[in-house]
Amino acid sequence: MIKLLWLSGITCNANTHSFLNYPFIEQFLNDFEFIYHPVLDSSYTLQEIVSNEIECDVLLIEGSISPEFQRADVSIEDIIRKYAPKVQKIVTVGTCATFGGIFSQSDYKDVTGLHFDKEQKNQKFENLFDKTISISGCPIHPEILVNTLYAIKGDIALRLDNFLRPKEFYAYTVHNGCVRNEYFEYKVDAHQFGELEGCMFYDHGCQAPFTHASCNKILWNEVNSKTRVGLPCFGCTEPTFPKANLFTTKKNMGVPENLPLGVGKRVYLTLAGITKAFKIPRLEKKLLDD
Amino acid sequence: MIKLIEKIEGEAKLNFSFKDEKIDFVTIEFMSTRNIENILKGKHALDALVINPRVCGICGHAHLIATVQALEDCYEDLKISNKAKIIRELTLNFELIQNHFKWFYLTLLPLFGHKQQVLKATYPSQLMAKAIALFGGQYPHTSYTIVGGVVCEPTEMDIIKLNHYIDETIRFFENNLVKTDSNSFLLSDKIDKFLEYEGDLITILQQIKEDDMLALGKSYDRFISFGENSYFKKAKSIKTKVNDSVSIEYVKESDIPSSFAKSVTFKENYYEVGPLARAMINKAALVKDSHRKYGDSIFSRILARVCETSQLLAHSKKLLERLDLSEPSYINPNVDISKINGSGTSAVEAARGSLIHKVELQNGIIQNYEIITPTQWNLSGGTKKKQGVSQKAMIGLSDTKTAELVFKTFDVCSVCTTH
Ligand code: SF4
Numbered sequence: 001m002i003k004l005l006w007l008s009g010i011t012c013n014a015n016t017h018s019f020l021n022y023p024f025i026e027q028f029l030n031d032f033e034f035i036y037h038p039v040l041d042s043s044y045t046l047q048e049i050v051s052n053e054i055e056c057d058v059l060l061i062e063g064s065i066s067p068e069f070q071r072a073d074v075s076i077e078d079i080i081r082k083y084a085p086k087v088q089k090i091v092t093v094g095t096c097a098t099f100g101g102i103f104s105q106s107d108y109k110d111v112t113g114l115h116f117d118k119e120q121k122n123q124k125f126e127n128l129f130d131k132t133i134s135i136s137g138c139p140i141h142p143e144i145l146v147n148t149l150y151a152i153k154g155d156i157a158l159r160l161d162n163f164l165r166p167k168e169f170y171a172y173t174v175h176n177g178c179v180r181n182e183y184f185e186y187k188v189d190a191h192q193f194g195e196l197e198g199c200m201f202y203d204h205g206c207q208a209p210f211t212h213a214s215c216n217k218i219l220w221n222e223v224n225s226k227t228r229v230g231l232p233c234f235g236c237t238e239p240t241f242p243k244a245n246l247f248t249t250k251k252n253m254g255v256p257e258n259l260p261l262g263v264g265k266r267v268y269l270t271l272a273g274i275t276k277a278f279k280i281p282r283l284e285k286k287l288l289d290d
Numbered sequence: 291m292i293k294l295i296e297k298i299e300g301e302a303k304l305n306f307s308f309k310d311e312k313i314d315f316v317t318i319e320f321m322s323t324r325n326i327e328n329i330l331k332g333k334h335a336l337d338a339l340v341i342n343p344r345v346c347g348i349c350g351h352a353h354l355i356a357t358v359q360a361l362e363d364c365y366e367d368l369k370i371s372n373k374a375k376i377i378r379e380l381t382l383n384f385e386l387i388q389n390h391f392k393w394f395y396l397t398l399l400p401l402f403g404h405k406q407q408v409l410k411a412t413y414p415s416q417l418m419a420k421a422i423a424l425f426g427g428q429y430p431h432t433s434y435t436i437v438g439g440v441v442c443e444p445t446e447m448d449i450i451k452l453n454h455y456i457d458e459t460i461r462f463f464e465n466n467l468v469k470t471d472s473n474s475f476l477l478s479d480k481i482d483k484f485l486e487y488e489g490d491l492i493t494i495l496q497q498i499k500e501d502d503m504l505a506l507g508k509s510y511d512r513f514i515s516f517g518e519n520s521y522f523k524k525a526k527s528i529k530t531k532v533n534d535s536v537s538i539e540y541v542k543e544s545d546i547p548s549s550f551a552k553s554v555t556f557k558e559n560y561y562e563v564g565p566l567a568r569a570m571i572n573k574a575a576l577v578k579d580s581h582r583k584y585g586d587s588i589f590s591r592i593l594a595r596v597c598e599t600s601q602l603l604a605h606s607k608k609l610l611e612r613l614d615l616s617e618p619s620y621i622n623p624n625v626d627i628s629k630i631n632g633s634g635t636s637a638v639e640a641a642r643g644s645l646i647h648k649v650e651l652q653n654g655i656i657q658n659y660e661i662i663t664p665t666q667w668n669l670s671g672g673t674k675k676k677q678g679v680s681q682k683a684m685i686g687l688s689d690t691k692t693a694e695l696v697f698k699t700f701d702v703c704s705v706c707t708t709h
């Protein structure tokens with residue numbers, strides 16, 4: 001049985017609760033043992049975890065890290081230093097633990113992720129770099145965390161990107177699979193909130209075309225995604241999360257400042273010019289009207 | 291004697307002092323704060339809709355609803371469709387329901403010597419999360435409701451799906467918590483008769499009776515609630531006397547020297563918030579009968595939280611009947627938020643009680659933001675002379691284990707408290 005330690009840094013606990021949304025949680029709990037989890041019954045108390053050295057295979061870290069932050073009166077960095085060398089793998093669970101996330105703006109000193117301070121690589125825990133896998137997201141998608149843990153259990157070699165995120169999940173952009181794709185492709189830029197139609201890339205800040213994640217491939221709660229309902233993607237899996245002015249698209253002379261991944265400005269403008277020349281009646285009218 | 295209380299969405303330290311082998315006083319200490327209010331300063335108003343759900347991973351949706359209502363309160367006359375209002379109320383209900391299930395099966399059962407029932411917690415709460423995701427795209431941490439309405443445009447097919455999620459959750463409740471059909475359950479008004487049913491709730495309530503714990507956890511018998519919608523009322527209840535002249539104006543926050551949490555009072559007094567408070571204000575028959583017999587004890591508090599789950603499920607079905615999909619989901623505000631100068635206040639009922647947000651905007655930029663969370667009300671720390679609600683409930687007990695039980699019947703949320 002693989003033993004897991006779920007350690008919380010500076011966090012809102014949403015990764016903990018998102019994990020509880022995994023549909024086959026019973027199966028998971030049969031295959032893994034939590035020596036400590038912040039909500040679920042576990043073999044040890046937090047007090048015991050910080051004052052002893054309990055055997056453990058995978059260290060899961062949720063929340064951002066600051067040298068000032070303590071859990072049960074012990075510095076979070078010391079707890080990491082105690083358990084990290086012994087475990088087989090470390091998984092940073094969520095954007096805070098990976099990049100610092102929103103709580104890097106809190107009042108604590110030097111708040112970062114385990115290995116990254118936004119895009120910048122940290123030196124502090126460099127010796128642990130090779131055993132870490134990042135599952136970014138604010139919060140994490142339960143299936144992505146769970147399947148990664150099964151990959152660790154099954155000794156499956158995961159290909160990782162520069163931020164140590166498994167490519168199987170993070171090589172996609174959130175834009176892949178959005179039901180609003182046609183409005184994007186043909187540059188129908190009249191999106192209004194509260195409608196089935198339209199793409200939020202042009203005016204309403206959708207960051208999906210340049211955000212690495214599988215939200216429109218592996219749906220949330222098995223039913224939906226932000227962009228499908230009409231909410232822009234805020235880029236929560238990226239080191240830059242959260243950016244500012246999240247509901248508007250920043251543009252320079254009418255061109256979005258951030259273009260789809262790998263698409264240069266010239267390509268974008270050429271394509272935009274062509275699509276703009278056509279009018280596609282189907283995309284100009286309401287989807288469900290005659 | 292200091293005891294670290296774990297698994298309350300974080301931890302807290304209870305420092306007990308004993309006199310004649312009874313708890314004579316207890317201080318409650320939270321060891322950290324993230325200072326979200328500071329993070330919000332200088333940010334674009336709408337960004338608060340993305341930041342604030344991150345106050346709390348278990349009740350973040352209440353923070354979203356409180357945020358959008360505080361921002362909308364900054365406008366002079368903003369139009370919101372009935373449809374958007376109903377959808378907001380529905381998704382908030384779903385969060386309350388899922389929180390209550392998690393509390394019962396994950397937090398409460400172990401306190402009574404039973405094993406946690408993870409699947410019984412996650413099955414209904416996943417259904418409720420799906421129900422939120424139908425409108426919000428995901429749960430936790432959606433920002434689907436914005437100034438002017440909601441971003442989604444649900445179709446009849448979504449509503450069919452939603453009805454199935456709700457019905458299945460009702461069925462789960464009827465098969466597990468109280469084994470009867472919800473209609474007879476909702477009509478119960480005599481606690482003794484009610485205890486003749488079977489089910490997980492009944493098991494716990496019987497255990498309280500058999501183990502002589504009926505008198506545990508009584509406090510001031512003083513309740514308050516600020517959130518208003520088609521189900522909850524803004525009012526206070528002193529014992530059973532309900533009075534609806536309450537104004538947020540008289541709510542005051544103050545520092546507690548030993549803790550990162552802040553105390554909160556209404557007209558200088560501590561009040562209990564949460565399901566028991568709401569049931570007393572709503573005069574929910576069964577809870578009132580329990581209160582008449584057993585007062586504001588753990589028995590009534592536990593009963594109230596579970597009853598509310600069933601009531602909110604039934605009420606959500608009624609709300610759905612009133613939903614008119616032909617109305618607009620979103621009405622573009624007549625003034626862009628970047629031109630808004632002013633302040634706004636909101637109150638919503640979150641799982642654990644009244645949640646208050648206050649915002650000040652200048653040209654659509656946040657100048658100041660204040661959040662008062664439900665747990666702050668129940669856990670406000672007072673002095674020996676003037677104890678807080680949960681402090682008072684623990685005094686006189688003879689051991690810290692029972693004190694922990696009493697403490698946790700308030701459904702403590704550490705992350706909210708240390709926002
Ligand atoms: S709304 Fe976002 S995810 Fe959907 S098509 Fe447009 S850019 Fe892509």
Ligand code: SF4
Nearest residue numbers: 213215233234235236
């Ligand atoms: S859609 Fe974007 S903001 Fe939403 S969860 Fe996915 S990556 Fe995060």
